[in-house]
Amino acid sequence: MFLEILLGVTAWQLVTRKKRPSFGNLFRPKSTDRSATLGKAGEAKAHAALRDSLTALCGADYHLFNGPIIIEHAPGADFPTAEIDHLAVTPFGIFVFETKNWSGYVGPASVPGFLTRTDRDGNAQERRSPLKQNRTKVAFFRGRLPSLWPVAGAGLLVSDDAHLSPALHSDLLALSDLPHWLRARRDSYGGMPPVDVQKAAGGIALLIDTSGAAMDSHRARLTRQNLPFRFPQ
Template sequence: MFFEILLGVAAWKLLTRKKRPSIGDLFRHKPKDLSAALGEAGEAKAQAKLRDGLTALCGADYSLFNGPIIIEHAPGTDFPTAQIDHLAITPFGIFVFETKNWSGYISPASAPGFLTRTDRDGKAQDRRSPLEQNRTKVAFFRSRFPSLWPVAGAGLLVSEDAHLSPALHSDLLSRGDLSHWLRARRDSYGGMPPVDVGKATAAIALLVDASHAAMEAHRVRVSR
């Protein structure tokens, strides 16, 4: 019996002792935090849904930038860059999407430019609206393109556990709303000369940076 106890203690020490880091551990990237991982998962869902919806409406006549991408919308300021989650170019307009993977009940907040997210336990938290986050990005592209190329923005809430209040602006969408929103944009554009998708894509490519270095530099600025 005494021998079994000794074996048990030895095994416990072996399992619980701290492992000395190896050379590989020293250079291995740290795991991303949960919020970043959830955000990336939400963006992947949004990208897939956008591609399906745009293909159904436009065939191959559209471009969808695989975000996130960076624009320099305010050079010379403390925060000169902004991140865009998704950017779509279609024959009926250019669309900037801000993606959120929020769960809970999403409703208007009392403060302008914010939304209230209420979880299942009734805890409420105000968060900046995706439409407010998109405002300067949409303005940036509008200032650089002809008025015949309409630019609009939308907030895309991709979580299956997100429930949107009917009082929200119609540009705040669930994944299930996206196809209808795109069709409505196409229909409202009817009769206008179509956007030249190739030319618009080439023009936008000169204004955006999809490099890892640009993304990291932007993250450093906003985390200060």
């Protein structure tokens, strides 16, 4: 009888020990948590740089939307929504920015629409280009806003440890490139009538959803489609 009790206690201890998480696992950050933290930090850094650059260039005559920004670009489709990292309205155009917090050397890839990121150890990964991700978002606004309001997109690589190949498209920027890129956009706009920032921002507000509920629905749809939620890392 004693032997049966001893065996039962031993078996119970083995089962509970297997299920009990270690304290190390409890406090070790998950990879998705780390991605979320990096993504939020990158977006905050980009938002601050955009605000500083736009204020220096436009004074108070601009509008920078706060996220999350969700658009429904394909109503009725299996995956109708998309997320925008940053959206700015200026007197010389409307700009959609895709933010990445990549580090390492970023250069062209052999596959169209992708870039190659190489880390310090020489490990190379192909990743989808921010310009490719931005394409449908830019097209969404171009198709719904007056043609007199030019819409353009750019990719922002916000890490201080990101090094961009000279072979990349000029719309792929480090944060230090942002003021010059915006000045070039202003200069290329030339003598065209300035965009009415207040009117354009009001029109765009009707096309986007900045609520937490919209972001939650977008994430849930990604999960149902078995697609990972995209953090801008």
